[in-house]
Amino acid sequence: MREEAGYTAVEACEPLNAQGPKLSKIENGRQGATPEEVGVLCDFYRASAEERDYLVSLAEQRPKRRRRRAGKRDAVPDWFRRFLALEWDATEIKSYQIDMVPGLLQTEDYARSMIRAWEPEADDRLIDKQVETRMRRQEVLRRTGRPSLRLDVVLGEAALRRVQGTKQVMRAQLKHLVKVARRPNITIRVMPFDVPDRISVASAFELFRLTEQNISTVYLEDLFGATYLKEPEEYTQYSSVYGRLRDAALTPEESVAFVDRMAKEYT
Incomplete structure (x- = not known):
């Protein structure tokens, strides 16, 4: 969505008040995003109301997981x-x-x-x-x-x-x-x-x-x-x-x- 909206990773960090590493981890699946953060990014990327509601609901459903050991391969890419x-x-x-x-x-x-x-x-x-x-x-x-x-x-x-x-x-x-x-x-x-x-x-x-x-x-x-x-x-x-x-x-x-x-x- 960021790429489709035409924003760089640096620009997308601004609404989150975050640094580049955090956004990179979120986008690469190494760090979860809160429903509030997902909503902020959706608004910044000018997502439709339906897309915003759907993605926020997914973030709300995300279960807490234990940190995985380094080098452990996930069965789901x-x-x-x-x-x-x-x-x-x-x-x-x-x-x-x-x-x-x-x-x-x-x-x-x-x-x-x-x-x-x-x-x-x-x-x-x-x-x-x-x-x-x-x-x-x-x-x-x-x-x-x-x-x-x-x-x-x-x-x-x-x-x-x-x-x-x-x-x-x-x-x-x-x-x-x-x-x-x-x-x-x-x-x-x-x-x-x-x-x-x-x-x-x-x-x-x-x-x-x-x-x-x-x-x-x-x-x-x-x-x-x-x-x-x-x-x-x-x-x-x-x-x-x-x-x-x-x-x-x-x-x-x-x-x-x-x-x-x-x-x-x-x-």
Whole structure:
């Protein structure tokens, strides 16, 4: 937000009556910010009322944590923390995936295999933490007392055919998709290979809508981190593309039958 507002780090220190090191620590996730400090910065950066209220509420929810030992690696990279916050507060997520099952619908064995394949030399304890984080994220699909999350997924056939782990892992994963697709807040549509003349989209993407905060964001991920697109025209364009992909895919009922048939092939 500071960069988008056109301020240097030195200029942003003035409203906080702080020195450069403090702002640097806040921006790099090494030091927390109080709700008052977040509000001051939002006002200085000319954030919208919705953005201000949302970010202040996040600061109010931030739990106190013990100081971490130097050199201890976090299981959740800094660039992904924003994603987790958006995911938890979202009232609607539309996800287009080409060759993998989205994290919110993964089984533990499938998730572990994916994480291990990406970091084959990683310590088992780190893998365990990352798997735990991914499984805990799925609680958002069962939350109560707040607006529920509606998850709509367009899943490429490649995600069903690319073996992740073993055939047994894939069979369990596809059976899990069949099961969760019956929940009222989850819709899965499969895009088969043989759909004629569909549009080609080179990379996966996710659309987040946070009704209470009046925020809409497009999430794109690559090898170096993530990109968040929040301009209305950007969200609208991606939403239009998602609609075309969804319309070209099988119906939810046809998709469940398709996934069930695929699961039986993994024997």
